[in-house]
Each structure stands twice: as C-alpha cells, then as structure tokens.
Amino acid sequence: MPELPEVETVRAALEPVISGQVIAFVRLTRADLRWPLPEYLDKRLVGQRCSAPKRRSKYILIDLSNQETLLIHLGMSGAIRLYNQKPNFAKHDHFSVELESGQWVVFSDPRRFGHLDLFASAATPTHPLLSVLGVEPLSDEFTDRELTSLMRGRKTPIKSALLDQRLIAGLGNIYVSEVLFRSGISPRRKAGTIAGQRAVRLTEAIKAVLSEATSAGGTSLRDHIQPGGEIGYFAQNLCVYGQAGQPCVNCGLAIKHIIQSGRSSFYCPSCQR
DNA sequence: AACAAGACCTGCATGC
DNA sequence: TGCATGCAGGTCTTGT
Numbered sequence: 001m002p003e004l005p006e007v008e009t010v011r012a013a014l015e016p017v018i019s020g021q022v023i024a025f026v027r028l029t030r031a032d033l034r035w036p037l038p039e040y041l042d043k044r045l046v047g048q049r050c051s052a053p054k055r056r057s058k059y060i061l062i063d064l065s066n067q068e069t070l071l072i073h074l075g076m077s078g079a080i081r082l083y084n085q086k087p088n089f090a091k092h093d094h095f096s097v098e099l100e101s102g103q104w105v106v107f108s109d110p111r112r113f114g115h116l117d118l119f120a121s122a123a124t125p126t127h128p129l130l131s132v133l134g135v136e137p138l139s140d141e142f143t144d145r146e147l148t149s150l151m152r153g154r155k156t157p158i159k160s161a162l163l164d165q166r167l168i169a170g171l172g173n174i175y176v177s178e179v180l181f182r183s184g185i186s187p188r189r190k191a192g193t194i195a196g197q198r199a200v201r202l203t204e205a206i207k208a209v210l211s212e213a214t215s216a217g218g219t220s221l222r223d224h225i226q227p228g229g230e231i232g233y234f235a236q237n238l239c240v241y242g243q244a245g246q247p248c249v250n251c252g253l254a255i256k257h258i259i260q261s262g263r264s265s266f267y268c269p270s271c272q273r
Numbered sequence: 274a275a276c277a278a279g280a281c282c283t284g285c286a287t288g289c
Numbered sequence: 290t291g292c293a294t295g296c297a298g299g300t301c302t303t304g305t
Binding site: 034075076077092109110111112113154155156160222261262 | 275276277278279281282283284285
C-alpha cells in the first residue's frame, strides 16, 4: 500500500497518541508476517514507554524506554488504526497494542508483506533493513546534483531507478509515475541521461509531489486509510497513475500503460520525453 | 556489478 | 453461480 506520504501520514497520526505512553498489553495473533517476528515480541513490549515515532523512508521507528527500537513496515497492504477503546478485531489484525491511556493501536495486513522488528536503538551499524537505504528525498541532502550523481552511468529506465530504495528511499509505484509526468520525463528514458535541467525538474517534482501528497493525507485507492479512519485525498490529484486511456491533463492525448520490471507505469507519450 | 525476473500472500474485479 | 485469470501502493532473493 504505502509509499512515503502514506507512511508519514500514519506516523503523524500516531505521534500524539503514543508519545510518552506506556504499553499496557500486546495482542499478537501471528508468529510471522513477511519474516518471523522477534521472539517474545509481546512480552518485550509490555511496560515500555514509547517516544515520538520517527520515519525513515517507508519505515516507522519507535524508540522505547528499554533502549530498543520498534521497526514497522506496512508492506503492500498494511494499515494502522487507532481506537479509543478495545475494538472488535478483524481477520487480519495481527498485532495490537493497548496503551495505558486505554487507546488501542491496531496493525492489520492482509497480504503480510509487512514486517515488525525490535533492535537495539544504538546499534551500529543500524538495522540491516535501514542501512541499505538511499537518500531521504525530502531532505536537504537530496539535490539535483545528488540525483545526477546517483543516476550517472545507469542503463536501467529512470522508472526502475527511482523505485530502487538503495538510491532514493521513499518513492513507490504511484508517485514515480506522477513525478515523471510532472517533470516531463519518459519512464523509459535511461537513468544515466538524467542531468542538467532534467535533473533540476525531476528533483523539484519529487519534493513537490511527495509534500503535496503528504499534506493531502496520502492516496487512498484500495488499502490506504489514515489511522483515524479518514481516507487520503491525493487520489484526486493523480495525473497519470491508473489513468490509462484517459486524456492527458496537458495535451489531451491518451495516457499510456506499460510494464517495466514487472510493474505498471503510466505516462503521456507526448508530454514526457 | 547491474539489471530483470521470481518469490512471498490475500482479496478483488473481470470474463467465461 | 462458480471458477480461472490477472492485478494490486513492496522489496528481498535468485538468476542472467
């Protein structure tokens, strides 16, 4: 489900609810999601005080008072919901936390591509899933020069390169199509040809689209829902994703759908070169 | 080393 | 109605 804007939306909703709160009870109904969960995850969490949740790429990180950090990834279909009292649990509610405030945080994930882990907060190197991540696209370190240097020499299509989390960490399939549309770049263009003004336009588009989508609460198509039950409103701002055959908002030509590295790409063959 | 395809899993829409 | 097929917002692993 979630790309950076959806995960940031979840993180922000979690913040006022869990910051400073102590975990009173954990309901764990599976021993594995994508991978086996840490042993005694439930017991290790009870009694811990949570700090404000942080985000790195599509991961949510919660530092605990025992110097461990809870890592959460929502995979494709994961969602977190908040309740003011004990909810009626559904089929795929695999992991739920009751806080001392009486509020409940429920993690549900039908496809189970998501993941939970616990690791020492001060671990160096850090968690292996985090250590391979590339630059955070909304940070000041991500500039057109950095983008150019990351893409230099790459023969893979720019679409595929932007999905590679080791280069830029946080974009997913929806927003890659959108940022390429906004910067007028074809998803088929070789990544290594991104430089100069093209790199400037693409960098600006990445920052703008991710920021706007975050402000809108993300994109709700199938699975994404904000923790409070609200949908995200960026779907109405999508120019190309899922718009195959529809007229381009710029030129009116039909939006095209192709498969690259096994994943859908949408673009305007006239506006994007 | 870089890249593409395969794998993981469930649910839903579509078409026969 | 039932069944097969294909597709879905991710990413690690395997194979070329």
